[in-house]
Amino acid sequence: MQSDPPQQRKKLSIYPAPPEDILLLDTPSVLETHIGTVRRTLTGRYQEAHAHVQGLISRWIGVENRVEHRIKSLLPPDERLVPGVLYVAIAFLSGSVVARHRALPIRALLPPTLGIAAAVRFLPKTSSNVREYVGALEDHYTPEVARVHETGKAHSAMAWARVSESAAGARETVRGGVLAAVAQVQGATGLRLGEALGVARDMEEKAEKIVEEAVAQLEGAVDKGEKKA
Incomplete structure (x- = not known):
């Protein structure tokens, strides 16, 4: 019987073997996971608050623009406002002084009555525009x-x-x-x-x-x- 050939031995290389790649897995700890969650939550809340504040500021700017436009529409360009407003203020204060020692209804009614009369006399167009605007608000609301x-x-x-x-x-x-x-x-x-x-x-x-x-x-x-x- 013929015997099996002897097992061939592995031939060693004359060059050094290349280093094997080592795969490292970055596994965060429990503390790092909690810190990341809290940071992401705070960032989201900050962005929501910032957007809310920006929305409020935008709405307030819109209100200011509407009020400014309404005031400009009530003031006619051909009527001077400064002396008329002074006359109205003087009439109002004069009514307060005159009615200082009077009865309560007179103290309450005389100053605005004199102020409105002065406004109609010295600012007729502005008073007319204000009356029309107030009438429109009454009709609507x-x-x-x-x-x-x-x-x-x-x-x-x-x-x-x-x-x-x-x-x-x-x-x-x-x-x-x-x-x-x-x-x-x-x-x-x-x-x-x-x-x-x-x-x-x-x-x-x-x-x-x-x-x-x-x-x-x-x-x-x-x-x-x-x-x-």
């Missing part, structure tokens, strides 16, 4: 109050018309009484008072025209104020 105001304006106009009609009727009544008295005197004495009172009639007609023109101007001013309000 408080329509019931706006309807009450409109009803009050209508009643005021009706009362003014009745006063005007009453004044005209009283004037006609007085004129008729004067003419009747003149006729009676003429019939009893034979004096021509009608001719003697011709100049007086002319003066009366002129006075009536002046009164009618003044009443018409006053009515126009009231109607204009109601339309602006």
Whole structure:
């Protein structure tokens, strides 16, 4: 029987063997894991707070821009604001001084009344714009109050018309009484008072025209104020 060949031995190399690669695994500790989680959480909260603050600042800037635009729209370019505001402030303070020792309703109502009157007198266009803006706000937010105001304006106009009609009727009544008295005197004495009172009639007609023109101007001013309000 033939025996197996002897096992060949491995031939050694004359060169040194290359170093083997060592793989290192970076495994964080439990403390490092907790620190990383806390840091990421704080970073996220900071970014959320920063975004919230930036949103608030943007909204506030928008409000400032709207307020500035509204104020500029209320101030007419052809009306000087500085002296008018001073006059309004003086009227308000004067009302406070005058009503200092008065009753409580007078102390509460007199200063704003004088201030509003001064504003209407010295800042008519600005006051008109403010009234229109306040009326628009009433129509939008408080329509019931706006309807009450409109009803009050209508009643005021009706009362003014009745006063005007009453004044005209009283004037006609007085004129008729004067003419009747003149006729009676003429019939009893034979004096021509009608001719003697011709100049007086002319003066009366002129006075009536002046009164009618003044009443018409006053009515126009009231109607204009109601339309602006």
